Amino acid sequence: MRKILSFLLVLVFGAVPSWASLGLSEQSVHADQQRMAGQLKSATFNGFTVHEITGAGGMVVREYVSPVGTVFGVVWEGPTMPDLSQLLGPYFPKFQQAAANVRYRRGPLYVQDGPFVVESGGHMRAFRGRAYVTSLIPANLTKDVIR
């Protein structure tokens, strides 16, 4: 996947105002890139589009958009955590509730609430995670593309 990505990547630099939170439409929210003060690259593949923002301090966020324009997955990697309330959008309350329910856990997070999944790990200086909604993943893809 990485190799394919670097091979096919079509770089579209600039202030493309199409950004979104998980589960929302590509056009519905324009805040992420502005909020991250980030640089945007976009690439289209067979069945989905990836927008990658590189923001302050090297935070990288990738959002995976289906052909119908819905964000079905997000990935982050960076020296700090991203603003999950922004990235997870309407799923953020579910995330908070599910995280609170697993009260004996102290460590990386794995939250599953129906079709909504969040994995968040790493350690200070190097965090990495992803979130997706299985029911929004296009039929020809699996969660493995969200990486």
Added chain:
Amino acid sequence: MKAHTLSVRDLRTLGCALALVAGTFALPGCSSVKGGGGASSGGGGGSSASNSLAITVNAGAATSKVNIPLVSVTICVPGTMNCQIIQNVLVDTGSNGLRLLQTQVTIPLLTALDTAGNPLGECAMFADGTFLWGSVATADIELSGEKASAVPIQIVRTTGSVGFPTVPTTCSGNGTDAGTVSVLDANGILGVGLFKQDCGVPCTVVPPANAYYDAGAACVPASCSTIAVPLVNQLQNPVSLFTTDNNGVLISLPTVGATGATSVSGSLIFGIGTQTNNALGTAKVYTTDSFGYITATYNGFSYPQSVIDSGSNAYYFLDFATTSFPQCMVVLGFYCPASSTNFTVTNIGNNGISGPVMFSIFSADTLFSSNPNFKVFSNIGAPFSGAFDYGIPFFYGRPVFTAINGQNTPGGMGPYFAY
């Protein structure tokens, strides 16, 4: 909290302070407050263990979790005898720097100022979706016989805390405020991980990573600016500032049986190969990449973002589907296999050194309910499919060294884990 008792070292420091006040600057051993410790370099017999701090592993300060390793930390107003012992501070090889809940700190510590002349704020964010918001202050830190002077630490605030700006939304957006004993299950975090600073270069550039904040009057929740902070003004791993024994730590904990224990005691030992009690011995060195990651391989798959983290309280790995383990009914989020199940994982360092890790996972529901007083378990696991996160159970019966980036040791330069 206990009252601070005066040690020989303290008396010497006091003597130095008095000498300085009297203008007698030539008193031997009083060249600076920073040199006030130093007992660790003497003798080498190891029995005095001036480089060793007692660890207790139990349910935590709020007795709400399991497998929480805690130590006592002494902080002082810089250059003075005005000190305080803070108990129940989490030992964390997954972070760097000392963070203490404001509610636990009674000595007057000065808030650090940023390059704009305003109070310096910090938002520490953790992978579990929690955050700690507060000010950066300066304190001397004493850990056993070791001392680090004028160290930037975080004073953690929480909702309703006065005298400092309320948490910005760009910080609280990470999820849950862990700035209370009940949520943190500790009075603070002692980060003794792989790095000298908690953030590093990403917080020195403009725009900086989302960690340090310009917490002046203009800082309100909806709009509080991050600010670049030079490396030396960021939170520091106190170990790297010790005069000696400053290249890393060894965590030594006893073996824990298959049914668990109420609590266990062990040691946080400073230095690697600097004393008789911290020799590498037969431990293998697994260097990390620049992010502090090693690679774990299991069943033909590679997990290159794996970590060894005393601040994690279980083996976090794979998921319910891959392990075929059912989810626990009571201890939510954990694995509950019907019988104890063995795993062999191969860890690979950035230096190519590899070796197997063997561990067992049993039902957290069964273990917790069989002995309700037991709060220490060597064989609990939970899903995290992105990597292997070896928490504190990995440390039971296995001395683990954590070497700091850029520090030399008999096993080579940090960063590395060795066990």
